[in-house]
Amino acid sequence: MIPSQIAYQKPESLEEALNCVGDLGDMCKILAGGHSLIPVMKLRLADPENLVDITGIPGLKEISDAGDSISIGACATHADIANSRPIHSAAPMVSKAASMIGDIQVRNFGTIGGSIAHADPSADWPAVLLAADASINMQSRSGSRSVKASEFFLGLFMTALQTGEIITSIDIPKSAANANSNYEKFAQPASRFALVGCAVAADNSGDALADVRVAFNGVSATPFRDGGVESALTGSGLNDESISAACGVAADGVDVMSDHFASSAYRKSMAAVFAKRALKGLS
Amino acid sequence: MKTNVKITVNGTVYEREIEPRMLLVYFLREELHLTGTHIGCDTSSCGACTVHLDGKALKSCSMLAVQANGMSVTTIEGMANGEMHPLQKGFHEEHGLQCGFCTPGMIMTAADLLASNPNPTEHEIRESLEGNLCRCTGYHNIVKSIQHAAKEMQS
Numbered sequence A: 001m002i003p004s005q006i007a008y009q010k011p012e013s014l015e016e017a018l019n020c021v022g023d024l025g026d027m028c029k030i031l032a033g034g035h036s037l038i039p040v041m042k043l044r045l046a047d048p049e050n051l052v053d054i055t056g057i058p059g060l061k062e063i064s065d066a067g068d069s070i071s072i073g074a075c076a077t078h079a080d081i082a083n084s085r086p087i088h089s090a091a092p093m094v095s096k097a098a099s100m101i102g103d104i105q106v107r108n109f110g111t112i113g114g115s116i117a118h119a120d121p122s123a124d125w126p127a128v129l130l131a132a133d134a135s136i137n138m139q140s141r142s143g144s145r146s147v148k149a150s151e152f153f154l155g156l157f158m159t160a161l162q163t164g165e166i167i168t169s170i171d172i173p174k175s176a177a178n179a180n181s182n183y184e185k186f187a188q189p190a191s192r193f194a195l196v197g198c199a200v201a202a203d204n205s206g207d208a209l210a211d212v213r214v215a216f217n218g219v220s221a222t223p224f225r226d227g228g229v230e231s232a233l234t235g236s237g238l239n240d241e242s243i244s245a246a247c248g249v250a251a252d253g254v255d256v257m258s259d260h261f262a263s264s265a266y267r268k269s270m271a272a273v274f275a276k277r278a279l280k281g282l283s
Numbered sequence B: 001m002k003t004n005v006k007i008t009v010n011g012t013v014y015e016r017e018i019e020p021r022m023l024l025v026y027f028l029r030e031e032l033h034l035t036g037t038h039i040g041c042d043t044s045s046c047g048a049c050t051v052h053l054d055g056k057a058l059k060s061c062s063m064l065a066v067q068a069n070g071m072s073v074t075t076i077e078g079m080a081n082g083e084m085h086p087l088q089k090g091f092h093e094e095h096g097l098q099c100g101f102c103t104p105g106m107i108m109t110a111a112d113l114l115a116s117n118p119n120p121t122e123h124e125i126r127e128s129l130e131g132n133l134c135r136c137t138g139y140h141n142i143v144k145s146i147q148h149a150a151k152e153m154q155s
């Protein structure tokens, strides 16, 4: 399969890239690892006239400790993230999710920025970034802005990202909850995408659970935080009874997806199972 | 609208004028006639097209050749160095191939695994092959072949 004719450029600075995507607007697509975009271009489901490759921009791949958060460059690959020690200690669910994406080859070249911009409902990053209360930093030639993950994912392949904007980095706050976090997924056996993915984080340093965050991907068209499970756990202890009771309401009131891999009833019951597994991994 | 690329493949620098839409796997097979890299599915699923880009395993059907401009590619043809690579020997000794179609990709993925984890468990080997399919389903011997190579590379 061969994509349509394209023009390709690889800017050497962020400023140059912002000008490129600013000038070309909807006539271009940003290219990072290409592991979502190239396959859809081969199928001709995407037909951009121009590709602007952002992987030559210095610094965009960096993972750094910014004091009260860890900053992950948009072009950091899933493998870079899986292998980062600071990320592992600040938010183990982030490392774990990275190591569960696709296969070695995909993790070597697919990037976190590309994954969240693509916003596949079955991708792993959305639930993890929601549960981490992460911020997504974007830049255009007219300025920069930062959006919480909860305001970034808007629907099936839809995000708050606007034409002309490049995601530059993602901030993962250092918090007691993120340091005590976990991710579990029910992987579709061929693609490894999540039929159901559940990310959990909770502060368990006091007498009872606080700052509880439970988020799902794969379950509905838009990844979401599950307020029902969160409030059931908040203020209680972390034990088999409290986990079972809370997971009983998993994905209640949510429009659950259905496809040839899993019906909505099956997905909903798997949401409870994987939330339970994720919560049992907390300490 | 063609563009110039300069890509090092198995240690040799190649300069070519290509269409930007050309996939890396076609660049290797059709421009350079390195047909050891196979196309099994063309949908990023089977791993038969796996090569190394700057030392890391990549499905070459999922990347444009222009993205590899200025970089270094290793294909199965670049693995033997006078004598067979330990992984090639392992596949030979342990009967790791039947039709052989998946073998180049299996070897390139296994080489990435052994570079970061020289002494993998059987489970780790099986997990690392998640992105590689063998239609002859010879996984059992493929795992043994990789274990054979790991042992040889350590001694």
Ligand SMILES: Cc1cc2nc3c(=O)[nH]c(=O)nc-3n(C[C@H](O)[C@H](O)[C@H](O)COP(=O)(O)OP(=O)(O)OC[C@H]3O[C@@H](n4cnc5c(N)ncnc54)[C@H](O)[C@@H]3O)c2cc1C
Pocket (backbone or CB within 6 Å): A029, A030, A031, A032, A033, A034, A035, A036, A037, A038, A039, A054, A074, A075, A100, A101, A102, A103, A106, A109, A110, A111, A112, A113, A114, A115, A116, A117, A118, A122, A123, A124, A125, A161, A165, A166, A167, A168, A191, A192, A193, A194, B044, B045, B062
């Ligand atoms: C075989 C296979 C298995 C996979 N399995 C999984 C899995 O289990 N779980 C999972 O989550 N994912 C999976 N993926 C998807 C993979 O994680 C992709 O790499 C990722 O979704 C896209 O990242 P990329 O860097 O390749 O982006 P690209 O393909 O380069 O880009 C994707 C989209 O994002 C835009 N974009 C890229 N970077 C930016 C940026 N910085 N700012 C703004 N827009 C940007 C592009 O314009 C494009 O629209 C799989 C992919 C394959 C091929």
Ligand code: FES
Pocket (backbone or CB within 6 Å): B038, B039, B040, B041, B042, B043, B044, B045, B046, B047, B048, B049, B050, B059, B060, B061, B062
């Ligand atoms: S041909 Fe590239 S993954 Fe199958």
Ligand code: FES
Pocket (backbone or CB within 6 Å): B096, B097, B098, B099, B100, B101, B102, B103, B133, B134, B135, B136, B137, B138
């Ligand atoms: S040996 Fe035939 S496909 Fe693997």
